[in-house]
Amino acid sequence: MRILLVEDDPMVGAAVQRGLRQEGHAVDWVQDGVAAGLALADHPFELVLLDLGLPRRDGLSLLGEIRAGGNTVPVLILTARDAVSDRIAGLDAGADDYLVKPFDLDELAARVRALGRRQRGQADPVVAHGRLVLDPAAHAVALDGEPVRLSAREFALLQALLEQGGKPLSRSQLEDRLYGWGEEVESNAIEVHIHALRRKLGSGWIRNLRGVGWFVPEDA
Ligand code: CA
Secondary structure: OOEEEEOOOOHOOOHHHHHHHOOOEEEEEEEHHHHHHHHHHHHOOEEEEEEEOOOOEEEEEEEEHHHHHHOOOOOEEEOOOHHHHHHHHHHHHHOOOOEEEEOOOOHHHHHHHHHHHHHOOOOOOEEEEEOOEEOOOOOOOEEOOOOOOOOOHHEEEEHHHHHOOHHHHEEHHHHHOOOOOOOOOOOOOOHHHHHHHHHOOOOOOOOOOOEEEEOOOOOO
16 A cells, blocks of 8 residues: 655654555655645555644644545544544544554554555455455465465555456556655566566466556456
C-alpha cells in the first residue's frame, strides 16, 4: 500500500517507516501539517497515518480539510494524547481508526491491513485466486498448498495485482505502490519483479497488456 506518514517525532517516524516498509508498503514520511496537505494534494495515497500534535498545522485541522474536500482516503490517527475527548474529536473529524502512543508495530501493521481490506470492500483477510493463496498477515503465498518464497517487493506486487480483480495496473501505478519518495527505482524494476514472480509461480499468472500494464487473468 502507498502510505503517507505524518509524524514530527523522529524516533517514532523512523520506526514506523522502517516497520511498514518491511511489511512491503511504500511509506512517504512528512513531519508537519502543511507538508502533509501538499503531499495529499499531489499524490494518490491509500492510507494516511496522522499524528495530531504537529508543527505548522494541527492534525485535526488537516483532517477536517481532507474530509471537507471530499477525500475519502482512510485515516488512522497516531497520538500521544490519551484523553478520550481527543480520540472522539479525531473520529468525529473523519478518522477511521486510532492508536495511542506508545503502540506496538505489529498492532499498527494489523490495523493497516484491516483498513486496506475495508477500503477494498474485502471481507476475507486471505486473498485466494484459484490455486493461489496470499495471506497478508503471515506474508505467505501458497500455490496448490505449497509455500512459495517471495521477496517483500514481489509479495507487494502480487498482492496489488490480485486485489485488482483482473483489472490491469500500469508501470507507474505499480511503482507508486512499491516505492516511496527517495527510493531508487531502476527503470526496469517492475519487469524484474514480474519476471521473478513468473519464474516462481509459472508464466500464466501475470499477463501483460501492451501499453497498458499487467494483470492477473480471471481464469489463471
Ligand atoms: Ca507530535
